[in-house]
Amino acid sequence: MEKIIIHGGRRLRGEVRVSGAKNAALPLLFATLLAPGVHRVDNVPRLRDIATVEKLLSTLGAGVSWRDDLFEVEVGELREVEAPYDLVRTMRASVLVLGPLLARLGQARVSLPGGCAIGARPINLHLKGLEAMGARITLDHGYVEARAKRLHGARIYFDIPTVGGTENLMMAASLAKGTTVLENAACEPEIVDLAEALNKMGARVEGAGTETVTIEGVDELRPLRHTVMADRIEAGTFMVAAAITRGDIRVEGADPAHLGAVISKLREAGAEVIEEQGGVRVRGPRRVLPVDIKTIPHPGFPTDMQAQFMALMSLGSGTSIINENVFENRFMHVCELQRMGADISIEGHMATVKGVRGLLGAPVMATDLRASACLILAGLAAENTTEISRVYHLDRGYERIEEKFNSLGAAIERVRE
Structure with missing residues (x-):
């Protein structure tokens, strides 16, 4: 100690x-799961939470290289769709793998993150939104299991603004069929940074930074090149x-x-x-x-x-x-x-x-x-x-x-x- x-x-x-902002880097690194190829993210800070993302991406089957502030992720055929408890319990943001895995692979199994020192922060708004997009959600022995042949667009209202929920559904909707509208969305600058990165990948996200975010789904995305805010x-x-x-x-x-x-x-x-x-x-x-x-x-x-x-x-x-x-x-x-x-x-x-x-x-x-x-x-x-x-x-x-x-x-x- x-x-x-x-x-x-x-x-x-x-x-x-x-x-670089940790709270911007985390969803950006998970967004790499949306597309095959080599992704490069600059200005990534050397932090414990980023090291946890490195382990989680590797567990899922991605190749990870982290030199100075350059984070490279090589995404091919992912061998796992499960984010295990041992990693998720150390960082709540690990739940952000749920949207990308479900959107790209049609299934995901993610450990429930539980509470934390400063408050409960439940993920029910994430799950409610994914269900509206056609996902079948079940809870099994502390894990969220989600399946969908392909997600579809939906109009989703958040009861309260949620940064993680907005990010998760933005990523999921990028590969969904049709248009998704997020109402009462979080407006933080990190949301805008993620939207800019997704659009660089070929997504069609509008309205980030306002209470209404519109995502028109596309069939595929390309590798990410982005600098963290x-x-x-x-x-x-x-x-x-x-x-x-x-x-x-x-x-x-x-x-x-x-x-x-x-x-x-x-x-x-x-x-x-x-x-x-x-x-x-x-x-x-x-x-x-x-x-x-x-x-x-x-x-x-x-x-x-x-x-x-x-x-x-x-x-x-x-x-x-x-x-x-x-x-x-x-x-x-x-x-x-x-x-x-x-x-x-x-x-x-x-x-x-x-x-x-x-x-x-x-x-x-x-x-x-x-x-x-x-x-x-x-x-x-x-x-x-x-x-x-x-x-x-x-x-x-x-x-x-x-x-x-x-x-x-x-x-x-x-x-x-």
Whole structure:
């Protein structure tokens, strides 16, 4: 087991480049299953979740090569249609193999992903959509089994916007017979990135990024050539790092169009945010102003930035109210921030954050990916030394995070416990 040690109190300055987005790369890599041939995807980050995709694609019979940030997948006659529990349990996004396998091979067997640390996130909306497209779905000993001679187009309404469901059905509909319309679809930038990639493969996807996505099915697709978009959540994390340390950081690769709500709230907190060509520059305020936030699907404030922003608000000059409206169990980092001196109380899905003049380093424990980032930010701003255990969560979504922060003047090291 490893832990991260942070010697806090340093103002961060300089330039940092954002890696490719994990949440965009995952569906892109599964989309390679839709077409035979050699697929090439650039700007793929070195993360644990991507390593899981590598294992899963290999298990299904694809040839995989991963050099630096170039991911190549050679897809021929796939020998398996099953995504086994041992792989799916480590990464919920593994369920995204369901649509591509079913669309191309007519069958798929995928382990149910179960719950996770921050909420249940059931896949019933994925299955309901595939059934509307003609799939026969059965549940057998913890596995979803799906069969269809060929999927057909359908009009599908999501009861709530679902990123994974939108992605799964977009991929499945690309090879379906006829036209599929997804209503109340997720609008995240990662959806748009996937649609652009599918269209490069010969698909006909329109409306991605809006609540209505239309996919006209085609008979076959060609190999993928695509560059993964920059990670907007990593970018937002470094932007908050500038604010919480009263620093001055240029985040290279950050796209302001993907970060509207985060930029707005940082400015409200007193930070100076300058949108530049190819990136965003943030100068931290002398004193953080209190800000209220409500997490909602894109283009609202992202739930994946809630924990990081709470660390910033813990140093505010007044009281902030944070409403978590996406996941029901995403305040587990609160207890750890309290150990560092934060004044936070929780009532249901609402956290009341009363700003304090400073945080103090302490031993803390990460509970999930974004909570890990939250504690790093708190440690950067705190006096003395912070030790964060269970940092394996970080490796699921942040590439070389210690190296990047140290390049900005931080003092972070990873050691074995």
